[in-house]
Amino acid sequence: MSFNSCFNCGASLSNDEIGIYKKAVNRGAVQFLCLDCLAKKLYCSREMLLEKIEHFRKSGCVLFK
Numbered sequence: 131m132s133f134n135s136c137f138n139c140g141a142s143l144s145n146d147e148i149g150i151y152k153k154a155v156n157r158g159a160v161q162f163l164c165l166d167c168l169a170k171k172l173y174c175s176r177e178m179l180l181e182k183i184e185h186f187r188k189s190g191c192v193l194f195k
């Protein structure tokens with residue numbers, strides 16, 4: 131049993147996936163989605179989310195260490 135798994139499909143999550151979920155959906159979230167499920171929820175592509183992660187990492191966001 132893992133705390134950090136996607137609540138939609140059960141995939142295990144990376145720190146980046148948790149970080150982008152907090153950024154895009156809810157900073158105080160305790161359940162998260164993997165990139166594929168989050169992309170579907172936000173009607174955007176997985177690639178777009180990856181770009182956002184890169185962007186936040188470069189701007190020094192603490193969620194993407």
Ligand SMILES: [Zn+2]
Binds near residue numbers: 136137138141163
């Ligand atoms: Zn998922």
